[in-house]
Amino acid sequence: xxxxxxxxxxxxxxxxxxxxxxxxxxxxxxxxxxxxxxxxxxxxxxxxxxxxxxxxxxxxxxxxxxxxxxxxxxxxxxxxxxxxxxxxxxxxxxxxxxxxxxxxxxxxxxxxxxxxxxxxxxxxxxxxxxxxxxxxxxxxxxxxxxxxxxxxxxxxxxxxxxxxxxxxxxxxxxxxxxxxxxxxxxxxxxxxxxxxxxxxxxxxxxxxxxxxxxxxxxxxxxxxxxxxxxxxxxxxxxxxxxxxxxxxxxxxxxxxxxxxxxxxxxxxxxxxxxxxxxxxxxxxxxxxxxxxxxxxxxxxxxxxxxxxxxxxxxx
Amino acid sequence: xxxxxxxxxxxxxxxxxxxxxxxxxxxxxxxxxxxxxxxxxxxxxxxxxxxxxxxxxxxxxxxxxxxxxxxxxxxxxxxxxxxxxxxxxxxxxxxxxxxxxxxxxxxxxxxxxxxxxxxxxxxxxxxxxxxxxxxxxxxxxxxxxxxxxxxxxxxxxxxxxxxxxxxxxxxxxxxxxxxxxxxxxxxxxxxxxxxxxxxxxxxxxxxxxxxxxxxxxxxxxxxxxxxxxxxxxxxxxxxxxxxxxxxxxxxxxxxxxxxxxxxxxxxxxxxxxxxxxxxxxxxxx
Ligand SMILES: Cc1cc2nc3c(=O)[nH]c(=O)nc-3n(C[C@H](O)[C@H](O)[C@H](O)COP(=O)(O)OP(=O)(O)OC[C@H]3O[C@@H](n4cnc5c(N)ncnc54)[C@H](O)[C@@H]3O)c2cc1C
Ligand SMILES: Cc1cc2nc3c(=O)[nH]c(=O)nc-3n(C[C@H](O)[C@H](O)[C@H](O)COP(=O)(O)O)c2cc1C
Ligand code: FES
Numbered sequence: 001x002x003x004x005x006x007x008x009x010x011x012x013x014x015x016x017x018x019x020x021x022x023x024x025x026x027x028x029x030x031x032x033x034x035x036x037x038x039x040x041x042x043x044x045x046x047x048x049x050x051x052x053x054x055x056x057x058x059x060x061x062x063x064x065x066x067x068x069x070x071x072x073x074x075x076x077x078x079x080x081x082x083x084x085x086x087x088x089x090x091x092x093x094x095x096x097x098x099x100x101x102x103x104x105x106x107x108x109x110x111x112x113x114x115x116x117x118x119x120x121x122x123x124x125x126x127x128x129x130x131x132x133x134x135x136x137x138x139x140x141x142x143x144x145x146x147x148x149x150x151x152x153x154x155x156x157x158x159x160x161x162x163x164x165x166x167x168x169x170x171x172x173x174x175x176x177x178x179x180x181x182x183x184x185x186x187x188x189x190x191x192x193x194x195x196x197x198x199x200x201x202x203x204x205x206x207x208x209x210x211x212x213x214x215x216x217x218x219x220x221x222x223x224x225x226x227x228x229x230x231x232x233x234x235x236x237x238x239x240x241x242x243x244x245x246x247x248x249x250x251x252x253x254x255x256x257x258x259x260x261x262x263x264x265x266x267x268x269x270x271x272x273x274x275x276x277x278x279x280x281x282x283x284x285x286x287x288x289x290x291x292x293x294x295x296x297x298x299x300x301x302x303x304x305x306x307x308x309x310x311x312x313x314x315x
Numbered sequence: 316x317x318x319x320x321x322x323x324x325x326x327x328x329x330x331x332x333x334x335x336x337x338x339x340x341x342x343x344x345x346x347x348x349x350x351x352x353x354x355x356x357x358x359x360x361x362x363x364x365x366x367x368x369x370x371x372x373x374x375x376x377x378x379x380x381x382x383x384x385x386x387x388x389x390x391x392x393x394x395x396x397x398x399x400x401x402x403x404x405x406x407x408x409x410x411x412x413x414x415x416x417x418x419x420x421x422x423x424x425x426x427x428x429x430x431x432x433x434x435x436x437x438x439x440x441x442x443x444x445x446x447x448x449x450x451x452x453x454x455x456x457x458x459x460x461x462x463x464x465x466x467x468x469x470x471x472x473x474x475x476x477x478x479x480x481x482x483x484x485x486x487x488x489x490x491x492x493x494x495x496x497x498x499x500x501x502x503x504x505x506x507x508x509x510x511x512x513x514x515x516x517x518x519x520x521x522x523x524x525x526x527x528x529x530x531x532x533x534x535x536x537x538x539x540x541x542x543x544x545x546x547x548x549x550x551x552x553x554x555x556x557x558x559x560x561x562x563x564x565x566x567x568x569x570x571x572x573x574x575x576x577x578x579x580x581x582x583x584x585x586x587x588x589x590x591x592x593x594x595x596x597x598x599x600x
Contacts, residue, residue, distance in 0.1 A: 027566035027588055030339035051583065057570040058562045060389040065562065069569050072583065214389065266390060266563040267379065269341050269432060 002283040003290040004276070006038075008235045008258045009184025010158030011093055011119055013038040016291060017248065017276050020239050020262030021097040021124060021162070022069065026086055031269040035091040036276060038258060042083060044097040044124045046073040047109055054206030059195045064214025064241070065263060066193045068207035071099060071127070076112060084117050093119030095160065099127045103137070107150035114155045121157050123147070126164035126189035138164040138189075141176035152181030160237065162186035165217070165224055174228040174236075186237045186260065187225045191217050214263040215241045222254050229255020229296055243271055245278025252294040339565065340366045341379075341432040347405065349423045356458075356487050357421055358397070359408045361429060368404040370396045372462035373438030373556055373592040376406070377564040379430035381422055386415035391432060393561050393587070395459035395533075398491075406431070409458035409487060435564050436591050439463060439531060439554055443470040447526040449518065450497075451542065453479035453509075456534015457488045459556045459591075463531055464488075464495040475526055477502065477517060479509045479535065511541050518542070522549055529553060536600035546595060553595030559586040574599050 004015035018039040019028075025043065034040070052072030059066050079096075087094045096113050098121060100106040110121050125137035125147055137147045144161075151159055161177045163170065165188035174185055190211025195204040203209075221240025229236045238256030242248055243264035251259050264271040279291055288294065344361035351357045367376070377391035398407035412421050423429055441463070448467060452460045457478055467474045474497035480486045482505045492499050500517060502508040521527040522545065530542045530553030539555055546553050559571040566588030575584050575597045584590065 023563075023567055025567045029335075030565070031337055031341070033335040035335070052569060052572070055570075055572070056560055058390075058560070058568065062387065063389065065389060067562075067568070067570065072569055072572075266568065269339065269563075269565060 016258035020260035023262035032273045037092045041095045044099045049075045059204035064216035066210040068205045068210035088117045095120045097122040099124045103147040103150040107154035110151045111154040122160040124162045139167045141172040144173045145176040145180045148180035158183045160184045164189045166192050171231040178232040184235045217241045226254040253298040255296040343428040344431045346423045346427045368401045370434035371438040374434040376431045376433030380416035380419035388416040392416040397458045445472045447473045448529045449527045451477045451532045453535040459533040461488045464492045468495045539600045555595045555598045556591045
């Protein structure tokens with residue numbers, strides 16, 4: 001028997017595989033047994049009612065898709081009445097993804113979501129901060145620290161903080177989140193991107209720009225997980241382009257304690273349970289008894305950061 | 316690398332595991348045939364699992380289109396159920412070659428496999444009490460309406476079909492409907508018979524003759540508007556199958572939303588999950 005369990009930011013998960021926020025909903029239970037998942041992660045919810053962005057909201061590109069769904073939200077009452085009771089009928093712990101326009105509002109929503117049936121809060125701080133000209137909280141260490149302090153003060157639940165891959169200061173941002181009290185980091189959200197229609201010369205998305213996800217982003221986000229995992233002591237959850245067991249293993253070797261699967265589910269709806277089955281087989285083949293032994297097990301012989309200095313100036 | 320645990324893992328033992336089995340599958344189906352039916356459309360027949368072959372009229376599948384040299388479509392493509400045989404475990408699609416994905420579909424040969432995901436969405440509701448219905452479609456919408464012919468026949472419901480196309484030789488599904496005993500009226504752009512005023516004239520005739528107790532439609536917002544007007548005037552119910560660009564096809568991503576008028580209030584609905592078949596009066600063309 002392979003032990004698939006992992007400890008992530010205050011929770012013990014039956015296995016390291018869970019959905020990425022915004023790519024999962026009740027309908028998927030037609031495809032897979034929800035009780036097999038490591039955790040549930042909801043679509044990001046906000047306090048305000050929001051309609052989301054203009055259409056078209058997705059466009060495909062080589063190895064991935066660009067989305068500008070935005071955060072259509074039915075608000076907190078709908079969540080309490082429908083979403084929460086639905087997931088309560090299942091085994092996996094429920095992680096609620098939240099977002100807000102200011103650090104203070106983030107705190108309010110986190111305390112409102114600190115409820116029986118909610119196992120952890122995932123703060124999506126990759127969203128625009130209206131107090132900083134719409135720049136995402138997670139772009140800078142200082143705004144990250146402020147918002148995470150508000151969140152930490154507002155909830156006793158395990159606090160996962162989801163970072164953006166669009167910052168050049170990722171390790172600093174990660175450290176700021178840890179310092180301010182995050183229990184785990186989710187690395188990462190989508191990469192800011194764009195596509196143009198060659199017939200009309202118009203941007204393919206109604207919102208002009210959107211976030212790239214899927215296999216195309218995996219090597220970039222894998223590197224970011226590696227950097228974050230070396231920088232902080234709290235667990236890192238890897239998220240970006242994971243579609244196969246091999247992708248999940250690669251992320252764990254880079255330092256991820258668990259993984260989130262997003263876009264892959266759109267192509268193969270049973271991707272998550274297929275990956276869970278694959279992890280068992282992988283461990284058996286490699287004679288590994290606990291999947292947790294993969295975490296950060298990348299073998300680094302001698303070669304170290306200095307050799308990369310030609311790629312990026314030392315910070 | 317582990318952080319401290321402020322709170323113990325949630326209690327899970329008290330949850331009773333309910334038996335689970337899939338009602339939507341992604342699977343490799345075997346291509347039985349994939350022939351062109353006219354200049355634009357091809358007819359694909361595949362052998363599949365019992366779950367896929369439980370599809371009902373109006374539902375759809377998401378097809379993972381084969382990659383070709385020039386194109387590697389990343390997302391699946393939605394295709395309506397065109398025909399189904401649960402005993403032989405076969406489903407059929409009728410598709411127009413439109414772009415990268417459907418060009419890939421056109422390369423399939425008998426013996427190949429194609430990854431299909433379904434059945435998806437909410438299909439048509441056919442009240443067995445209906446004696447006479449009208450099915451009106453245009454373009455790929457005719458594929459979506461096709462399985463209604465057989466289902467209506469099984470209920471003893473008579474069907475009058477009004478099919479619209481650019482030219483007579485691009486018309487599809489006519490023989491299929493006739494084979495199930497439906498009367499088929501064809502209208503085309505090239506013969507100048509497909510305009511809204513002629514459609515309205517045809518429909519008023521059918522309504523007067525008591526042959527239109529419900530509308531079933533797909534594929535044209537112009538045709539939809541005519542039917543909505545008549546439906547209001549004569550208090551006739553109707554159902555419309557809508558299309559929208561899709562990514563997941565199963566209600567996860569919210570890219571396929573459209574506006575609907577529900578009791579005077581405009582609401583967003585996901586075409587893949589709340590539809591693709593909707594109450595005709597709630598649809599905004
Ligand atoms: C629920 C549903 C059922 C459908 N059933 C059928 C069917 O039975 N037969 C059939 O021929 N087609 C059907 N379609 C349309 C079909 O999905 C598109 O033609 C197909 O996705 C085009 O893919 P492509 O890669 O070949 O072309 P692309 O290169 O992606 O697009 C070619 C053209 O088709 C348009 N298009 C792309 N996706 C859609 C879409 N989802 N709906 C409408 N237009 C689109 C594009 O804007 C473009 O103009 C259905 C669509 C939906 C949403
Ligand atoms: C359609 C779509 C909607 C998304 N919505 C959200 C969201 O509401 N909140 C969030 O934190 N991330 C959201 N994301 C980002 C994903 O959670 C994930 O971080 C990203 O897609 C990278 O993972 P992937 O390559 O496995 O998809 C969304 C992604 C997609 C494709
Ligand atoms: S296509 Fe994803 S919600 Fe409809």
